Amino acid sequence: MPINRMIDSNYNNSPSRTIYSDRFIPSRSGSNFALFDISNSPTSDQGKEDRSIAYQSLLRATLFGPDTPGTPVSRNIFRYKTETKRSLHSLQPLGYDESGLGISHSPVKAPRKVPTSPYKVLDAPGLEDDFYLNLVDWSPNNVLAVGLESCVYLWNACGNKVTKLCDLGIRDSICSVGWAQCGTHLAVGTNNGQVQIWDASNCRRVRTMEGHRSRVGVLAWSSSLLSSGSHDKSILQRDMRARDDFASKLVGHKKEVCGLKWSYDERELASGGNENRLHVWNQHSAQPVLKHCEHTASVKAIAWSPHRHGLLASGGGATDRCIRFWDTTTNTHLSCLDTGSQISNLVWPKNVNELVSTHGSSQDHIIVWRYPTMSKLATLTGHTTRVLYLAISPDGQKIVTGSGDETLCFWRLFPASKSQ
Template sequence: MHHPSNSKPLYKPPPQIPQRPQQHHRLPPTSTTSNPSVLTSGPQNPRLNELFDLIQNEFEATGQDGAMWRAQRDEYEQKMQVQINELGLIRQSLYELESQHQRVREHYEAEIARLKRELEARGGSAAAIAGPGSPSRLGESDRPSYPRPELPGSLAGGGPPPLNGESGRSPYPPPAGAGAVSTDRRERPHPTSPPSLLSDLDPENVSRELKKEGSDWFAVWSSQSKKQLDVSLVHTLSHETVVCCVKFSHDGKYLATGCNRTAQIYDVKDGRKVSVLLDETNNRAGDLYIRSICFSPDGKYLATGAEDRQIRIWDIKQKRIRHLLQGHMQEIYSLDFSRDGRFLVSGSGDKSARVWDIEKGQCVVDLRIEDFIHNEHGPIDAGITSVALSPDGKLVAAGSLDTMVRVWNVQTGQQVERLKGHKDSVYSVAFSPDGKTLVSGSLDRTLRVWDLTQTKRAVENAPPGSKDVDKGLGVCQSTLNGHKDYVLSVAVSPDGQWVVSGSKDRSIQFWSVASGQAQFMLQGHKNSVISIDLAKTGNHLASGSGDCMARIWKYEPLDGGR
């Protein structure tokens, strides 16, 4: 029997085990994945909470930095766009100032012309009113300039430039050497001796056999050579602005003209306008004259070169731009397609000619002028005004502002000729059909016929890949004198017998290649004849003028003329 007071208890509690400090307590390995709440709550994870707070703070700071950088980027882009817009406004202002300056200058020249006519009518000397630094001959002040070389009279102001202040007046040329323009043929002085130039002839004093008159045009033939050609006016095509360029299609059925912003295509047979090409995506304000134009040989495409330094290749049927060729740094002044239609040659005021692959829409050859002519002021500007591709496609000829005619080998890109002889800027070049001769027209009022037979032979006989070709083989075969002002455009007839020229004196002249003599002079335009072209199919001549007219003429041999 047990006594409660003397018995030991049946349960003895285990001895007290001291707890480890909490910072040494380790969680089971599965706690971080099986129970995420353990990481974010409870007094046992303050270190982890601290680390997550740091990460969160860094993330927020990084987000704020990113937002700040994005804001700065948007601000810089906005500033760049503002500067681009400002540059556009500055450029437009320069164009407008240039146009305004040109109009003021033309008005000043017109006023000088009027005062000279009044003074001469009273028996005074026209030179008396020429101010300091004024040109001795009226019209010299509208000489083309550069870096934006312009056709005489300038196209910058729009509308027909008042060349010599005579726009809208008589189509007859001024008296030789006087510089003044007579509005009445009765006021023209009669020469005391037979004139040596066709441009000096007064149609009223020419025998009936040597002249032909239309309603607003006339032609006079030289008495010093046999009369071999007849000429007549076929169509007069009115335009809204100056006609800068004219070009026949290769089959002779169509004529393209270029003026301000638009290119027109006419049916040669009936004179009907069949198409108008306008780049409506171009938002440039002010004038945008098309300075050069050319059909592809198959007649499917029309290339146009403009003041905005771009070449547009038009799909004529669809009236849309197939290619936009960019790369020139100055205005495009001349274009010429290769015979196979694969390549296009362009000439620009940036002193370069380029050969473009039409299918790829890319420049494949860049021909640059590097042999600059120098005077006491330094190098003379050599902006290219005209280019021509030889019939066999092997040579490119270019006339430039520095008086030179240069010829390149297309395959090697090497310059093979530099033809020297003109006394002023060369404004037009054209190959003969056989490619053996080249004709150039200059602001020195002359044409020159260059023999390139030796040059062609040297290029053809050069070893493949050779860049060393003898230069200086081209020679001046003849110099054609007869125009009284700048020669702006030249062409060669399909049979190679005739050279045709258009001039600032408003005349068109036909020259015999064999004799170097003028056959006849054609007068009809009331302003400069800026551009001419002869149809490759023969017998048709086109002319474009500052009087906002393009004209189609027909010339044909007389019986026994050949």
């Protein structure tokens, strides 16, 4: 009976009503099925068809512009149609075609996740809580050197073996350590103003150099050239290939030299002083070629970019708290960021264009920044006092930090370089 009722319209004279199926079937109410009927008045239908084509042309020009090709469009435009597959990340309205605009629907790359806990913590009894010392350095051969009071210890990161390299006795103490680029010799700066060179393989001192009148708190290597900065305000440069201890002397700072870094191309030396000055020297100058006085506290934290020639970062102490960026090729101050706390060290990893800063004065944390936006990727906490020491592993993936809480924390932060 229901089937006959749907077929025979004369079955019942009651008012007609639309009957729907229980399945999802597209509505055809907008379709003109009368087009398939044989018409008894062709002239009238032809007029209707002409008016319909004229209306379609007007509608097409209004919607798509007057330059739209004049080919008749489908009568099912904007009707039921299977949508083409669209990106999940698109924010455009349905049916909006971006292919002609060159817009890509590929998702935005999510920020890299950085582990915020150290993967290793070592005790370092006797590690000084002194902002002006540099007591930790990581060699190209994966050996960590740490100065603890009058001794230097070597920790082999591959085998976890600890070796005591030297002991200066009760009359002297370690103020700085720095590995030569060959990875076999270690420079040691002492409180009495000496610079000693040690053969780490044989635990043997091979050279002792005088010249500074007070403690040597910072060291920097450039191939065979060793630069040392001292509390006596001077920088001495010695060529390790020469037999004598002759040194060129760089004079420009008015207080202790506490920051010292050679650029990656070994053409420029950046130095920071306790008088809040940042100087840049070239290979042949006895006077700084660039002088910057924008910092308002000691400049210990210095880092050269391995990704861009002449790009230099510097960080100020407790009353400054700013990281500043410089282009030494044009003598331009690029930007400044107030970090909110004392900056003790900066490292620019070679694997990624990011920056690591260590902090003291109430914060006592480590921050990983994305350059050049200087957005924070991670804030690392693991020390209970200010973080004064920082070194990066030879593979560029890990850092070690040291603090007056007498611990060394190892952090795995960066991906492997593409060449590895």
